[in-house]
Amino acid sequence: MPRKLNVALYGANGHQFTGLLAGHPLADITAICGIEKPEGYSGPWPMKNSLAELLDDASTDLICLCSPSRADQPQDAIRCLRAGKHVLAEKPAALTEKDLDRVLEAASESGKTFREMGGSAFVQPYRAMRDIVLGGQIGEVVQVFSQKSYPYHGGRPQDENIDGGLLLQVGIHAARWIEHVSGQPISSLQAIETQVGNPGSGALRMAVSLQGHLKNGACATLIANYLNQPGLRHWGNDELRIFGTRGMIETMDSGTRTRLIVGETDHGPINVSDAGEDYFTTCAKHLLGLAPMPLTLDQELHPLRVLLGSRSSPPPTT
Numbered sequence: 001m002p003r004k005l006n007v008a009l010y011g012a013n014g015h016q017f018t019g020l021l022a023g024h025p026l027a028d029i030t031a032i033c034g035i036e037k038p039e040g041y042s043g044p045w046p047m048k049n050s051l052a053e054l055l056d057d058a059s060t061d062l063i064c065l066c067s068p069s070r071a072d073q074p075q076d077a078i079r080c081l082r083a084g085k086h087v088l089a090e091k092p093a094a095l096t097e098k099d100l101d102r103v104l105e106a107a108s109e110s111g112k113t114f115r116e117m118g119g120s121a122f123v124q125p126y127r128a129m130r131d132i133v134l135g136g137q138i139g140e141v142v143q144v145f146s147q148k149s150y151p152y153h154g155g156r157p158q159d160e161n162i163d164g165g166l167l168l169q170v171g172i173h174a175a176r177w178i179e180h181v182s183g184q185p186i187s188s189l190q191a192i193e194t195q196v197g198n199p200g201s202g203a204l205r206m207a208v209s210l211q212g213h214l215k216n217g218a219c220a221t222l223i224a225n226y227l228n229q230p231g232l233r234h235w236g237n238d239e240l241r242i243f244g245t246r247g248m249i250e251t252m253d254s255g256t257r258t259r260l261i262v263g264e265t266d267h268g269p270i271n272v273s274d275a276g277e278d279y280f281t282t283c284a285k286h287l288l289g290l291a292p293m294p295l296t297l298d299q300e301l302h303p304l305r306v307l308l309g310s311r312s313s314p315p316p317t318t
Contacts, residue, residue: 003288004024004025004026004027004028005026005027005028005061005062005284005287005288006027006028006030006059006060006061006062007021007027007028007029007030007060007061007062007063007064008029008030008031008032008033008048008054008057008060008062008063008064008085009021009029009031009032009033009035009063009064009066010032010033010034010051010054010063010064010065010066010067010076011033011034011035011065011066011067011068011090012034012035012036012066013066013067013068013069013070013090013162013163014066014090014091014117014163015066015090015117016035016064016066016090017064017280018035018038018041019038019041020278020280021043021280022041022042022043023043024281024284026281026284026285026288027062027280027284029043029044029045029046030046030057030059030060031046031047031048031053031054031057031060032045032046032047032048033047033048033049033050033051033053033054034068051076051079051080055079055080055083055085060085061085061086061287062085062086062087062088062284062287063080063085063086063087063088064087064088064089064090064280065077065080065087065088065089065090066090067090068162069161069162070090070092070095070161070162070163070164070168070169071095071161071162073089073090073093073094074093074094074095074099074100074102074103077089077093077103077106077114078102078103078106081103081106081107081109081110081112081114082106082109082110084110084112085112086112086113086114086115086287087107087112087113087114087115088115088116088117088280088283089103089114089115089116089117090116090117091116091117091118091164091168091169091172091304092116092164092168092169092172092304092307093114093116093301093304094304094308095161095164095168095308096308097305097308097309100301100304100305100308104297113286113287114297115283115293115297115300116300116301116304117279117280118176118279118295118300118301118303119278119279119282120172120173120176120177120180121176121177121179121180121181122180122276122279122282122294123255123276123278124255124272124274124275124276125251125255125258125270125272126177126180126181126240126251126255127276128258128270128271128272128274129181129240129242129249129251129258129270130180130181130183132249132260132270133181133182133183133242133244133249134183137246137247137249137260137262138242138243138244138245138246138247138248138249138260138262139244139245139246139247140216140218140244140245141182141183141184141214141216141218141242141243141244142218142219142243142244142245143218143219143220143221143242143243144178144182144184144214144218144219144220144221144240144241144242144243145221145222145239145240145241146174146175146177146178146220146221146222146223146239146240146241147174147222147223147224147237147238147239147240148170148171148173148174148223148224148236148238149223149224149225149226149227149228149236149237149238150170150225150226150228150235150236151226151227151228151229151230151235152199152206152226152227156200156204156226157202157204158198158200158201158202158203158204159202159203160203160204160205165204165205166193166204166205166206166207166208166224166225166226167191167193167205167208167224167307167310167311168304168307168308170224170225170226171208171210171222171224171307172303172304172307173238174222174223174224174240175189175222175303175304175306175307176303177240178214178220178222178240178303179299179302179303179306180295180299180303181240181242182214182218182242184214184215184216184218185214185215185299185302186212186213186214186215186220186302186303186306187212187213187214187215188212188213189210189211189212189220189222189306189307189309189310190210190211190212190310191208191209191210191307191310191311192208192209192210193205193207193208193311194206194207194208197227204226206225206226206227207223207224207225207226207227208222208223208224208225209221209222209223210222210223210310212306212310232253234253234254234256235254236254237253237254238251238252238253238254238255239251239252246262246263247260247261247262247263248260248261249261249270257269258270258272282294
């Protein structure tokens with residue numbers, strides 16, 4: 001059995017790994033900052049007062065960042081890397097390509113690993129869809145439609161610097177599905193955004209539509225919004241459809257329904273009985289030298305780069 005990773009958790013602005021790391025076979029929590037102890041949590045809770053205090057702990061191997069402000073997270077990541085820590089960062093890893101490149105430069109100079117929490121295509125049913133598409137069952141990919149819809153609530157920051165906003169913290173999932181499930185990188189994507197329907201007083205975008213091409217020339221459409229209604233009975237109104245020269249595969253209703261059609265045969269729902277593993281565990285195995293990552297760093301971050309470059313002008317203000 002390899003030694004465990006010593007992991008520090010910084011911030012709770014996103015999907016932090018508090019519950020997952022309780023009793024994890026490959027990792028132990030060594031320090032925490034800015035996170036309240038969950039009710040019923042029985043593990044140790046070594047609280048620190050600042051990121052600087054986390055970095056002073058020489059035993060820490062990896063810091064998982066869910067920084068209070070996503071605009072500040074790139075600099076937080078750079079501090080961690082320069083202190084000799086690996087970094088796993090909540091999405092979006094940066095709000096500009098310049099900041100993203102600064103982080104990657106710091107990782108290269110430090111010799112430490114930087115990764116985004118980029119496992120959208122490796123939870124079911126998307127991982128099973130990826131296997132089917134990459135296995136060639138639907139032929140060459142010709143068109144992809146990807147949708148990610150969340151509900152609006154009062155906790156949504158009107159300042160998109162806090163969480164990245166609709167395009168970068170919601171649309172990133174849909175962009176990853178397009179690239180990582182179809183196996184085709186996005187070559188171009190153009191965004192149209194609106195603040196119509198925003199019940200708050202800030203600059204939060206409520207909906208975005210994007211059109212573009214994949215590397216092989218296929219068409220891609222992506223939509224995201226904060227308009228999911230409680231009557232759907234799913235937190236996310238999520239859809240992904242991939243049309244190929246020999247067939248079509250799709251998932252609807254937040255991944256609860258799937259369908260595969262090849263030629264004249266409707267295969268119905270696909271097999272998603274293998275739950276697989278979470279992306280943190282995948283990263284932990286990589287850092288411990290037990291297994292490679294399923295994506296290169298460039299592949300993992302490419303959907304974010306595409307979205308960062310998709311805005312041609314700011315949306316109209318309301």
